[in-house]
Amino acid sequence: MSTLPPSYISCISRLLGNDTAAFLRSYEQPRAFGLRLNPLKLRAGDRVTENLIGLFGLKPIPWCSDGYFYEESIRPGRHPFHAAGLYYIQEPSAMIAAELLDPQPGELVLDLAAAPGGKATQIAGKMNGEGLLIANEIHPARAKILSGNVERLGISNTLVTQSSPQQLSERFPERFDRVLLDAPCSGEGMFRKDPDAAKQWSPEAVDACAVRQRDILPHAAAMLKPGGTLVYSTCTFNTLENEEIIADFVSRQPEFRLIREERMWPHLGQGEGHYAAVLRKEASSLPDEPEAKPTRTSKPRKNGSLPTLEDAAIQTFRTFAEEVLPGFRLPPNGSPLLFGDALYWMPVSPNTPASSKSLSGLRVLRPGLHLGDFRKSRFEPAHALAMAVAAEDAALTSDYSADSPEIAAYWRGETLPASPGMKGWGLTTVDGLPLGWFKASDGQQKNRLPKGLRSLSP
Numbered sequence: 311m312s313t314l315p316p317s318y319i320s321c322i323s324r325l326l327g328n329d330t331a332a333f334l335r336s337y338e339q340p341r342a343f344g345l346r347l348n349p350l351k352l353r354a355g356d357r358v359t360e361n362l363i364g365l366f367g368l369k370p371i372p373w374c375s376d377g378y379f380y381e382e383s384i385r386p387g388r389h390p391f392h393a394a395g396l397y398y399i400q401e402p403s404a405m406i407a408a409e410l411l412d413p414q415p416g417e418l419v420l421d422l423a424a425a426p427g428g429k430a431t432q433i434a435g436k437m438n439g440e441g442l443l444i445a446n447e448i449h450p451a452r453a454k455i456l457s458g459n460v461e462r463l464g465i466s467n468t469l470v471t472q473s474s475p476q477q478l479s480e481r482f483p484e485r486f487d488r489v490l491l492d493a494p495c496s497g498e499g500m501f502r503k504d505p506d507a508a509k510q511w512s513p514e515a516v517d518a519c520a521v522r523q524r525d526i527l528p529h530a531a532a533m534l535k536p537g538g539t540l541v542y543s544t545c546t547f548n549t550l551e552n553e554e555i556i557a558d559f560v561s562r563q564p565e566f567r568l569i570r571e572e573r574m575w576p577h578l579g580q581g582e583g584h585y586a587a588v589l590r591k592e593a594s595s596l597p598d599e600p601e602a603k604p605t606r607t608s609k610p611r612k613n614g615s616l617p618t619l620e621d622a623a624i625q626t627f628r629t630f631a632e633e634v635l636p637g638f639r640l641p642p643n644g645s646p647l648l649f650g651d652a653l654y655w656m657p658v659s660p661n662t663p664a665s666s667k668s669l670s671g672l673r674v675l676r677p678g679l680h681l682g683d684f685r686k687s688r689f690e691p692a693h694a695l696a697m698a699v700a701a702e703d704a705a706l707t708s709d710y711s712a713d714s715p716e717i718a719a720y721w722r723g724e725t726l727p728a729s730p731g732m733k734g735w736g737l738t739t740v741d742g743l744p745l746g747w748f749k750a751s752d753g754q755q756k757n758r759l760p761k762g763l764r765s766l767s768p
């Protein structure tokens with residue numbers, strides 16, 4: 311509490327009145343830690359899920375169906391289950407925004423300010439691989455982290471873009487069923503979690519954030535279809551960045567109706583500060599024009615026309631998959647996309663905003679599920695593919711328990727012994743869940759875990 315700027319305390323006192331003392335006392339109390347189980351990999355009631363809940367001593371978070379509290383000493387970020395994408399570590403209050411957004415399988419959803427990916431991975435979990443999520447982040451380094459988290463959680467129906475809100479809104483007017491704007495903010499709600507952040511706080515910084523939020527929100531709103539749902543959220547307490555932004559926005563754009571506002575307070579619950587507003591778009595904001603025809607994702611091929619490079623590449627993948635991943639099926643409603651030597655399966659559906667044409671000129675870090683790369687005409691499967699498949703899909707697996715020396719060695723990037731006759735691509739699995747590829751030959755399982763994902767422990 312001693313690190314809190316006095317002008318911040320005055321601000322909070324004006325907001326909270328008699329509750330100020332209880333609020334300030336919360337800074338003296340330990341904070342709650344949370345994680346979300348990944349429904350793309352774990353099902354409620356399954357053995358692995360129950361073991362994980364028992365192993366980490368997890369307790370349900372009431373406002374998030376997949377959310378759990380854990381004790382700080384557990385350090386789940388250092389466990390191989392984290393590398394296998396079984397959960398995402400996320401501040402408990404932050405889980406409220408995607409719950410309120412309530413995305414459904416098959417929808418088109420945009421997360422406009424998505425890094426590092428807490429809410430985007432939560433949205434993708436709720437969509438269960440059906441429909442399309444565009445997870446966008448303007449800052450290049452943060453967009454890479456977002457992309458890594460989308461990969462780790464085995465998400466196949468998501469495009470990661472690195473664009474400005476304006477670039478996207480020009481490209482995708484009224485295209486999405488749901489849009490989340492988890493806006494950059496002054497972060498007051500995170501001062502207990504990150505005391506250094508309090509040092510950056512000033513009334514001027516709050517004003518600057520509010521200006522930026524007012525600038526971004528209309529772009530988020532412009533991309534929502536009539537009838538769609540927009541959630542605006544921040545991790546700050548200041549009304550200037552929350553209720554006042556929303557009230558001003560609704561007064562300027564009356565086609566939006568405010569459905570609900572939620573506040574999460576550290577002195578009233580087990581979590582940090584968060585704000586979320588749910589808005590419904592009741593009518594179009596576009597000027598009256600003849601309705602645009604949905605963009606075709608690809609031209610229908612005339613009989614006899616030459617196969618494209620994509621056709622050849624996906625055929626190579628199918629031959630690879632028949633042998634290595636006989637149980638795997640490419641997600642329906644997708645199309646192959648070659649990005650240099652890299653082959654992706656891009657999620658597409660009727661009226662999709664994503665096609666190689668509609669994305670051209672935008673910076674796309676991950677145009678869907680990365681299937682693999684062509685290296686000197688050989689096909690090598692991508693790590694993202696290992697994370698998106700189930701162990702049962704693979705012809706060859708090497709399974710070890712989470713606390714085994716083999717898993718520790720694999721995670722460090724070491725080669726493991728292979729039985730005589732073991733040959734080709736296989737999945738190393740931890741308690742039955744894929745951790746990465748190996749390639750077996752000459753009595754060895756050569757480690758194919760990407761270098762950047764290896765554990766640094768000796």
Ligand code: SAM
Pocket residue numbers: 422423424425426427428429430447448449452474475492493494495522526
């Ligand atoms: N939704 C994320 C999650 O759950 O992990 C957290 C997002 S964070 C609160 C806000 C994000 O907005 C940051 O990643 C930041 O880089 C990005 N941002 C900053 N300035 C922006 C701008 N002008 N337009 C869009 N996004 C911006």
